[in-house]
Amino acid sequence: MPTRSCPALLISAPASHSGKTTVTAALARYWTKQGKQVRVFKTGPDFLDPMLLERASGLPVHQLDLWMMGEDNCRRRLAEAAQEADLILIEGVMGLYDGHTSSADIARLFAIPLLLVIDGSAMAQTFGALVYGLAHYQPDLQVFGVVANRVNSAGHARYLQHSLPEGIHFCGYLPSNEAITLPERHLGLVQAAELSDLDARLDLAAEQLASHGALQLPPPCEFSDPISHKVWDEGLNGVTIAVARDAAFSFIYRDNLQTLQQMGAQLSFFSPLSDAALPEADALYLPGGYPELYLDALADNQTMLQSIRAHVRADKPTVAECGGMLYLLNGLTDQAGHRRELLGVLPGEALMEPHLGGLGVLSAPFPFGEVRGHTFHFSSSQIRAEATLEAAHPVHGKPEPIYQQGRLLASYVHWYLGEQPEACLAWFKPTCSDDVVA
Template sequence: MVAPHPAGAVAVLVSATASGQGKTTVTAALARLLARRDLAVRVFKAGPDFIDPVMLERAAGSAVYNLDLWMVGADASRAMLARAASEADVILIEGVMGLYDGTPSSADLARAFDVPVLAVLDASAMAQTAGAVALGLRDYGPVAMAGVIANRVAGSGHAAMVASALRDMPLLACLPRQTASLPERHLGLVLPDEVDALDALLDSLADGLQLDDAAWQALPAVSFPMPTPQTMPPLLQGKQIAVARDAAFAFLYRANLDCLRGMGAAIRYFSPLADEPAPEDADAIWLPGGYPELHGAALSAGAAWRTSLRRAHAAGKPVLAECGGLMAICDSLVDKDGNDWPMAGLLPARTRMQPRLAALGLQGWESAHGQLRGHAFHYSRLEGDIVAAGHAGKHPSGDSGEAVYRAGSLTASYFHAYFPSCPEAAAALLLGEPT
């Protein structure tokens, strides 16, 4: 039975050779298993991602935040890890893509904070070669390797072959081939509230995870120096921010909400899917990203939410619309089946879903207050004769990225901003000030 580590928190970064190897499934299974053993588990997600954190929150029973050396920043990431280490027995960090993919990569993150890597290997079509893959992952960087979790293992004999091939690395756990797995769609996993019997599925994955308790207990404890607390400027003191939040507008960084509250704002949620109007007494409206393309019929049938946005815009109230929010404030949205659904009509354009990925990656927007960092990830494109007020820049190339559109008090873009990277710029957007 795994017990709290006598020297403090244990931390691992869960990574793999590529996407699709089962990182999220394994991280969720491990988090659920350890939480059921009454260990305090804190989970982080490396890189820009909205969906995996929500699934991992469900598995671990605690809030999940993002870590990234560029978007979030090394100091802020270290501060979150330090707080987690002071509260938790176990810290799990789910990596992004393959271990060495991206700038910065998951390997860069692991090395920056001296966190060992736990490699997830899809063993469904290999046995001894798993050793060569694991050794390559460890030595290419190199990185400190905590061990391996073999995913989709056929049985004990198969697991034994994998274990013998790892040489000096432990096989920390095996997860058998699953009859049911976490469902996915075009932007990643399906949102937890859409998955029937999700907790039963997570429990089943945890039940199937064959953890080597002795090998886990042998992992070293970690420690992170607690940085000096940073105070947030009270730029939104007394302001009420209306935030669209439901299955169509679910892509919110917890850190963004914390940032708004830290600057003094009160947050008021409303649901366009339920045809709830934006609160009239709110000082600004924020429509974050999500899946409006899956809810075109319901959104187009709602008169109250659309009317409330038009009135707010006509009155000069600041409106910030990002990605899915951008799709909702255009004249219409064309879904993957070709249905053209009327939207709020604040921007004279339409968005159209396409099978090909339109954008993916880190980006930064240069504002008068500094660089507001974030990312883009979408499958739709904007159609219309409108001129961009500016563009974000791709990281690290600096090439032109997502367009930023302005129409009166409206700011709209496919760019997803990470507010804590420049709170002053985020506040300016919601105050209607020049950015």
């Protein structure tokens, strides 16, 4: 089996909010400025971190998730990246061992060394105990080194460094500094396009990590091609799909768009916020995002609302995910109690909540096969339509209903279509019959 060699690191931590994205972005920006081609991946279902990591590296960022994608697809992505990159960085999800399939599982399966990011702001020698525990909790993991985040001083950093177990490199530290902190809101990091000073933050983070650490490339890893070779069905030749993409609707996997294009579809991006109408299209894709933050602008764009209503009522294929589904409802009310009427093509109301309404990986059994994805939302909805299917967690958790009315398919689920050409055909091809859709 052919193999490709490339230095690689999987950046993980004990928990969320430790600084994984900041450190990954700092490393990507530093090595990119040294003339290296850095390919970055994001473990787990996430849309916001990849936006920032793309800005840091200057290259597209794809998912790397064993449960959603499968081992062969992950192996294919890594082998393709190793063919062109000087360095592969993979940002983990949550803590190292968290999740139905964890960052540790990926590191072990592909023999990728770990770079641990530890928030050292409120500890000294315990830093080393925490690193030791992460390194030894499960077997067959290689810890290359550790970066200390939110460090108070050079003296504090020395305490942390001297506490480390033998054989684990101290790869430097980032000081506590609001100028490099990436701001957050209820669904995670603020979108990259909304941060006017993002490049300055990334440059400063890279400079500070370089000045407080010994940055060196890790040893090369060997990445083998998958056993199976993907052959794409070009059954979407001649199909134009209008894809919503702006500040209100931006949560979509790159793999989904790539798969649709590989199957022959033409993608026509448009903005429900600022465009007057849908582009000419055979199908419509409304991904998730932040419709609640742009409620007035969406509601005031009456010509766009009329255009989308006409598309749906003509029974043309329409796929709506999470925020895209909220846009379809009669009305959406934000946390301040402000309600606006929206499309009204799916009967119901939604309310933004101060707490999570759904979280976790999900799958649903469609007639053509299982489709996987995830849910993550801070809203509740009362939809006056019968659910045709449910998407369920593989172990536990609240299922999410799936609604189908003619060629309209809507749910809270963010679907992963990178390995699902059958779903792409069933959901987006105009000639598919209703009994194939759901």
